[in-house]
Structure formats: C-alpha cells, structure tokens
Amino acid sequence: MKNKDLIEVEALRVSRGSFVLELPSWSLHAGQIVGLVGPNGAGKTTLIETLAGLDPKSDGRVSVFGMDPWAHPDKVRLQLGFMSDDLPLFALPIRRLLKLVSGYYPTWDEELVWTLVDRFKLDPDKKVQDLSKGQGTRIRLILAMAFRPRVLLLDEPASGLDLKGRIDLLKSVLDVVQDPGRAVMVSSHMLGDVERIADALLVLNDGRVVKEGPTDTLVKDGQTLEEAMLAWGSAG
Amino acid sequence: MKAFFTHVKIRAKDAFTHKRQLVFLFVSGFMFTHFWKGLSAGFPADFFEIFIVLFAITVIVHLEVLIYQSLGPTPMPTLPIGRKTRMLADTFFILAFLAGFRLAAGVLWLDSPFSILVHDTAMGAVLITPLLLWVMHLKWQGPPSSLEHILFIAIYLLTYVGFGSVDLPWLRPVSALLFSAWALFRIPRHSAWRHPKSPSTRRHSSRRHSRLSRTILPPRQRLMRDWLTGPFSDGTSLMFGALALASILGVSVFLFAMPRFSLELDAGLVMLLATAPILLFMGTNPFGILTRMDHHFAAFSFSNQWGYLNAWGAMPVSRQSVLRLVYFHYLALMLFGWALLAGVFYWVMGSQALVMMALLASIALLLASLRFNLIIGDVKWMVMCMVGLTLVYSSLKMNVHLALAIAVGIFIGIIQIVQVLRTQQRNWVKRNWVKEKLGQTLTLDTYIPVVSFYLAH
Numbered sequence: 001m002k003n004k005d006l007i008e009v010e011a012l013r014v015s016r017g018s019f020v021l022e023l024p025s026w027s028l029h030a031g032q033i034v035g036l037v038g039p040n041g042a043g044k045t046t047l048i049e050t051l052a053g054l055d056p057k058s059d060g061r062v063s064v065f066g067m068d069p070w071a072h073p074d075k076v077r078l079q080l081g082f083m084s085d086d087l088p089l090f091a092l093p094i095r096r097l098l099k100l101v102s103g104y105y106p107t108w109d110e111e112l113v114w115t116l117v118d119r120f121k122l123d124p125d126k127k128v129q130d131l132s133k134g135q136g137t138r139i140r141l142i143l144a145m146a147f148r149p150r151v152l153l154l155d156e157p158a159s160g161l162d163l164k165g166r167i168d169l170l171k172s173v174l175d176v177v178q179d180p181g182r183a184v185m186v187s188s189h190m191l192g193d194v195e196r197i198a199d200a201l202l203v204l205n206d207g208r209v210v211k212e213g214p215t216d217t218l219v220k221d222g223q224t225l226e227e228a229m230l231a232w233g234s235a236g
Numbered sequence: 237m238k239a240f241f242t243h244v245k246i247r248a249k250d251a252f253t254h255k256r257q258l259v260f261l262f263v264s265g266f267m268f269t270h271f272w273k274g275l276s277a278g279f280p281a282d283f284f285e286i287f288i289v290l291f292a293i294t295v296i297v298h299l300e301v302l303i304y305q306s307l308g309p310t311p312m313p314t315l316p317i318g319r320k321t322r323m324l325a326d327t328f329f330i331l332a333f334l335a336g337f338r339l340a341a342g343v344l345w346l347d348s349p350f351s352i353l354v355h356d357t358a359m360g361a362v363l364i365t366p367l368l369l370w371v372m373h374l375k376w377q378g379p380p381s382s383l384e385h386i387l388f389i390a391i392y393l394l395t396y397v398g399f400g401s402v403d404l405p406w407l408r409p410v411s412a413l414l415f416s417a418w419a420l421f422r423i424p425r426h427s428a429w430r431h432p433k434s435p436s437t438r439r440h441s442s443r444r445h446s447r448l449s450r451t452i453l454p455p456r457q458r459l460m461r462d463w464l465t466g467p468f469s470d471g472t473s474l475m476f477g478a479l480a481l482a483s484i485l486g487v488s489v490f491l492f493a494m495p496r497f498s499l500e501l502d503a504g505l506v507m508l509l510a511t512a513p514i515l516l517f518m519g520t521n522p523f524g525i526l527t528r529m530d531h532h533f534a535a536f537s538f539s540n541q542w543g544y545l546n547a548w549g550a551m552p553v554s555r556q557s558v559l560r561l562v563y564f565h566y567l568a569l570m571l572f573g574w575a576l577l578a579g580v581f582y583w584v585m586g587s588q589a590l591v592m593m594a595l596l597a598s599i600a601l602l603l604a605s606l607r608f609n610l611i612i613g614d615v616k617w618m619v620m621c622m623v624g625l626t627l628v629y630s631s632l633k634m635n636v637h638l639a640l641a642i643a644v645g646i647f648i649g650i651i652q653i654v655q656v657l658r659t660q661q662r663n664w665v666k667r668n669w670v671k672e673k674l675g676q677t678l679t680l681d682t683y684i685p686v687v688s689f690y691l692a693h
Contacts, residue, residue, distance in 0.1 A: 052314065054313055054314070073316065073317070073318050073319075074238075074239040074316045074317050074318055074321070075316070076316075077314055077315065077316035078316045081314075082314045087312075087313070087314065088311045088312065088313065089311060089312060090311050090312060096250075096254075099250075100246060100250050101312065101315070103242065103245070103246040103249070104242060104243075104246065104315050104316050104317070105316070143314075144314075
C-alpha cells in the first residue's frame with residue numbers, strides 16, 4: 001500500500017444472490033474526490049457499503065487505513081464517515097442525537113457540527129422522524145462529517161436535496177478535502193455535480209468496472225459526463 | 237473492550253440525564269424487583285405471573301428501542317462499535333441496571349439477609365441473561381419466524397419449568413450458562429447492515445419475480461386469501477400450522493371428551509409453554525407478511541414500523557377491511573389460547589374462565605392495535621401497560637374479581653382511547669372511522685371484562 005492510499009482494493013468480489021460485483025484493483029488516495037457513477041443496479045451501493053465495512057465481501061482484499069473494515073469496524077469507523085439516505089438513525093431530537101453520537105468519536109468537532117446545522121438550516125429541536133426527506137439527508141451528512149473523518153463515503157448524498165442544499169453539499173465536500181490528508185468518494189446520479197467536484201471517476205455497470213481514471217482524461221473537452229456515460233453505454 | 241465501555245457509558249449517561257428514560261428505567265426496575273424472586277426461584281406456576289414476567293422481559297429487552305425509538309433494523313450502523321460488542325454492551329447495561337436496582341431495593345425495603353439477596357440477584361441475572369441475549373439477537377438479526385428462534389425460546393422456557401420441579405438447584409444456572417453459550421455462539425461478531433430479507437437485499441434474489449407474479453383476484457378476495465394462506469406460505473409456517481392444528485385437536489379432547497380430566501399443574505404449564513411459541517408465531521403473522529415488516533421488531537415484537545396498514549396501503553382495499561381482519565385474527569388467536577388454557581388448567585372454570593376470556597380478548601385487541609403501528613415504542617404506553625398489568629396481577633393475587641375486571645376495563649379503555657386520539661392526530665383515517673373506533677372502544681373493549689364478571693355471578 002502506498003503511503004497516500006487510504007483505501008486499497010484488490011480482486012474484490014461481492015456476491016448478492018445472482019448479482020456479482022467485481023473490482024480487480026482500485027485505490028483511493030488522500031486529497032482525492034472520486035465520483036462513483038453508473039446506472040441503477042450497477043453495484044455502487046454494494047461497493048460503497050463494502051468499503052465502509054457495512055457489508056461483507058465474498059472474496060479479495062479490502063484495506064481501509066491498512067485494516068479490513070469488516071473485521072475491525074470499531075477502529076475503521078473512527079476515521080471513516082459514511083452517509084446513505086436510508087441510513088437508520090435514532091429517532092431523537094437532532095440536538096440530543098448529535099450529543100449522543102458525539103460520545104463515540106474523540107475527534108468530534110462541535111464547531112463544525114453547528115456550522116453545518118446552521119448552513120443546512122436544521123432546527124436542532126426537531127425530531128429526526130419529523131424531518132423531511134431532504135432534511136433527513138442533511139442530518140445524515142452532518143453525522144458523517146462531524147468527526148472530520150479521513151475518508152468520507154457518500155451514497156446518493158443529493159437525494160431529496162433542493163438546489164441550495166446541493167450547493168451546500170458540494171461546498172461541504174470541498175471543505176473536507178481542503179485538508180490534504182482526507183479523501184471523499186461520492187456515488188450519485190447527479191452527474192453534473194459529480195463532474196463538478198470529482199478528480200477521478202469509477203464507472204460501474206452490472207457489477208463491472210467500465211471506466212476508471214481522472215475525470216479530465218475520461219471526459220473529453222466539450223463533452224459532459226452525461227454524454228460520456230451515454231457513449232460508454234453506462235447510462236442505464 | 238474500549239468500544240464496549242464507551243457504549244455502556246454513553247447509554248448510561250444518556251438514560252440518566254433524560255427524565256422520560258429515567259422514569260421508564262425505574263418503572264422497569266420496580267416491576268422486575270417485584271418478580272425477581274420468582275425469576276431466581278424458577279418460573280412461578282401461575283399463568284398470570286408467567287405472563288407478566290414474560291411481558292416484563294419483553295419490555296426490558298425493548299429498552300433500547302423504547303429509549304432511542306430506533307428507526308430501521310440496525311439503528312446507527314456506522315457507529316464505531318462491532319455488532320456483537322454493541323449487543324453485549326446493551327445487555328450488560330440493562331442487566332446491570334436491573335440487578336443494581338434489585339439489590340438497592342432489597343437493602344432498603346426487603347427484610348431478607350444480604351447474602352440471600354445477593355444470591356437471588358445473581359441467580360436471577362444469570363437466568364435471564366440467555367433470554368436477553370437471544371432476544372437482542374432476534375431483534376437485530378432475525379429472521380423472526382425461523383425454527384431456531386422458536387426452538388430456543390421453547391426449550392429455554394420448558395427447561396426452566398421442567399427443572400423447577402426437580403430438586404437440583406445447580407441445574408438451572410448450569411443450563412442458563414449453556415443457553416448463554418448458545419446465544420453467544422449464534423450472535424455474529426459482525427453482520428450486514430441490511431437484513432438478508434430486506435427488500436433492498438432481495439432485489440437480486442431469483443425468487444423476486446415469482447413473488448411479483450400474483451394471481452389476479454378482486455382486492456377483497458385477495459385480502460381474505462392472503463389472511464388464510466399467508467401464514468402457511470413456507471415450510472416452517474406449514475409445520476407450525478400443523479402443530480397448531482394438533483394442539484387444537486388435543487384441546488378439543490380435553491374439553492369435550494374428558495372434561496374432568498385434570499393434569500398436574502406443572503405438566504399443564506409445560507404444555508402451555510410448549511404451545512405458546514405456536515400462538516406467538518401464528519399471532520405475529522397474520523397475512524404472512526412478516527417479511528414485509530421491519531426485522532428489528534421480531535417475533536417478540538409488539539409493534540412494527542411499516543405495519544399492516546402500510547403494507548396494504550397501496551392496494552384498493554379499505555383500511556377498515558384490513559383492520560377488521562387483523563382484529564379478528566387476534567381475537568381468534570386469543571380465543572384459541574383461552575380454549576387451550578381452559579382445557580389444560582382444570583381450575584379455570586366459571587367466573588375465572590370468563591374473566592380470563594375477557595382479559596385475553598382485550599389483549600388480542602391490544603395486540604392488534606399495536607400491529608397497526610399506532611403506538612410505536614411509546615414509553616408512556618409501555619408504562620401504562622406495566623401499571624395496568626401490575627394492577628391485574630395484584631387483583632388476581634387478592635382474588636378480587638371485580639377489581640380485576642375494573643382494572644382490565646380501565647386499562648384497556650385508556651389504551652384504546654389514547655390510540656384513537658393518536659390515530660386522529662396522525663390524520664390518516666377518515667373522521668367517521670375514528671367515531672366508529674371510539675364507539676367500539678367504549679362499548680366492546682372497555683366493558684367486556686365488567687360484563688363477564690356480572691355474567692359470572
């Protein structure tokens with residue numbers, strides 16, 4: 001593993017019923033924002049959850065900070081933020097939820113949390129179960145970023161967000177990688193947003209890697225990511 | 237170990253700094269203190285006491301859900317703590333609180349030597365540990381209807397009842413340790429966030445397409461068909477259906493062929509406990525749509541997140557039809573339970589039988605209402621249930637039937653009214669349905685026990 005590699009994958013195979021995800025070799029470097037794109041059922045969520053140690057792999061090697069995330073979830077998750085729009089939460093008022101979760105993380109950044117709560121215009125006294133879909137996405141984002149993780153894995157972070165919310169999200173993601181020791185992986189169908197922030201792309205289709213590399217290399221001048229995806233036959 | 241203690245510390249700090257949780261914990265502590273003696277000395281040979289002990293256990297193991305009102309099968313799966321460690325820490329927290337409370341209560345109020353108090357508390361804690369661990373596993377892992385889960389609970393209960401009558405005091409703690417080992421062995425160190433049976437995981441399953449192709453039937457007929465055939469839609473269900481049928485036949489023999497046949501109480505209790513899982517299974521699975529419900533509330537669940545109404549929400553069937561059928565399901569189930577009791581317990585006769593029937597009918601209604609997602613993990617409701625059941629228990633102990641009937645009536649009535657009010661707040665039913673429901677509440681549910689009492693006299 002290179003010094004700057006935060007995540008390293010080799011010959012990864014994840015089986016879920018008849019679906020198989022295969023990723024021969026891939027790594028996430030510090031300071032990088034990787035866009036994970038592909039049609040529905042391509043394996044984006046499966047991959048991102050496997051990297052987060054939320055789902056077991058069938059074969060191969062996944063190394064996050066030099067550890068297997070499935071075998072050492074407690075150590076890995078202290079430095080890895082994961083966000084998904086259907087992540088189950090405790091149904092508590094936001095303020096109490098944040099206080100409760102803060103106890104688990106020595107690196108919890110109270111100032112960042114309240115900056116984000118303010119930026120996302122969330123009422124801290126509102127209960128999680130009373131939030132709208134977009135507000136639910138925002139609180140999940142805050143929980144994923146609050147302890148300044150070295151790696152941030154975002155699965156459909158723009159789900160349910162309005163335009164302002166998406167702009168705030170992009171700003172927040174860019175803020176994270178201001179620190180060169182950190183990295184972000186974003187899975188999204190909002191290709192315009194991905195193209196705007198991602199340094200590199202990982203394009204999946206039916207569990208296989210279609211394209212991988214720097215965004216500037218993969219998406220030609222004058223072409224959008226949407227057009228490129230159509231050209232690669234990975235639009236769905 | 238660090239993650240374990242961090243989790244316990246956070247749980248304790250949160251629970252003790254929020255008065256609602258604190259009240260709930262203390263009520264649970266009081267309730268358990270009351271029944272701790274029975275727990276440590278073996279399950280008491282009294283149906284109501286068993287019922288309340290089991291209810292208390294169920295409440296206790298739902299503490300996490302009740303306190304945090306967790307959303308989803310594994311709330312906050314991204315916390316930096318492994319699954320098994322988290323389950324063990326939760327179990328430890330609950331046990332430590334209950335045992336500590338019992339010990340403190342014993343020192344302050346009970347008039348027994350300290351050594352006996354410590355022995356009772358330790359014994360009770362050892363005996364309840366496997367059940368706590370298992371139910372925690374059940375709640376988090378599922379699948380709730382699997383044979384192993386039902387076998388574990390059945391064997392556990394049978395063992396304690398069976399060993400209760402054997403004069404070998406070391407047998408129960410030893411068996412408790414074995415059960416704990418079984419539970420610990422079966423709880424995975426880590427497990428996937430999404431349940432294997434969740435829709436998102438099943439989307440790649442080869443069975444998916446066959447599930448989607450359903451016979452085209454008019455909605456009402458489909459509803460009836462699913463209610464009748466749903467619980468038997470797989471092998472395990474079929475087996476338990478057959479067992480239930482065998483039990484009904486057995487009870488019929490008791491009731492009609494040999495009305496004066498009486499069993500020893502312990503033997504009757506064993507029979508009851510052996511058939512309880514069947515009741516539990518059948519009762520928690522109307523329409524056979526258990527797999528469509530949230531798995532963190534498993535077979536012991538009193539509530540679920542999606543509920544039957546939600547499951548049928550998209551179908552062109554009125555809510556009332558679903559409600560009536562599920563209510564009927566639970567009533568039929570509880571009547572079956574009553575028949576079983578009446579057959580097994582020779583002493584259940586006359587007024588007691590009627591009061592018991594009323595109680596079971598009320599419980600059936602209660603279970604049904606809980607199934608409708610009306611009172612999800614509501615601490616107030618749980619406290620009310622505990623208070624109500626303690627009242628029922630006390631009335632029985634004093635052999636005051638009128639007090640019992642009134643207690644049950646008031647208890648069920650309050651719950652139903654609260655339920656209706658909550659329903660109205662949620663605003664997903666028509667106003668006239670609320671009126672109809674309120675009418676039912678005030679007539680049927682509340683007064684069944686009282687009417688039964690007068691009929692009995």
